[in-house]
Amino acid sequence: SYELTQPPSVSVSPGQTVSITCSGDRLGDKYASWHQQKPGQSPVLVIYQSTQRPSGIPDRFSGSNSGNTATLTISGAQAMDEADYSCQAWDSTSLYVFGTGTKVTVL
């Protein structure tokens, strides 16, 4: 089965930049998405098709995807960005696959 691996946690100071990685076999050949989930809330799509932002998502969120790694970058992190972030991709065998999730702490 296809697997996506993320670091369990990252921290960032307010106003600084943080990047979250998502690793999977030949992930760069697939579309990667990122979902943000704040405590007690449903997930929200913040990046799709590896680099695209849905309407309403601040431009401090950006994505890239190459080789075996997709990356979500938050530039100028704010306290409101503190959340769990899960990458996700589609695989022909496993279908929809989620990453292990990364907790982002802004402190």
Next chain:
Amino acid sequence: QVQLVESGGGLVKSGGSLRLSCAASGFTFGDYYMTWIRQAPGKGLEWVSHISSRGSVKFYADSVKGRFTVSRDNSKNSLYLQINSLTGEDTAVYYCARAIEQQTFDYWGQGTLVTVSS
């Protein structure tokens, strides 16, 4: 605006069954594939099942195959998940989500909690 509202969760004994529902509004429901995704307490997201826009194509995760059945009624703008032979590993919040052609989910419901007791 797009809204997805799940219902039907609750406390059920191991081996029992439940039927989850998802009421959709704010978009042409019959134009979209729909998905069920679950999240066990303190755990990550797990894709469960997927159904095509007209309901003719269905996919399931290996962990639920043979026990869960997805269906939809486009006339009622509703998505369903029949879950049988429940075990403690099925305890989770179950979300319905709208699938888009970019192979992801652009709207999620608020979720419904299923708790399986022994």
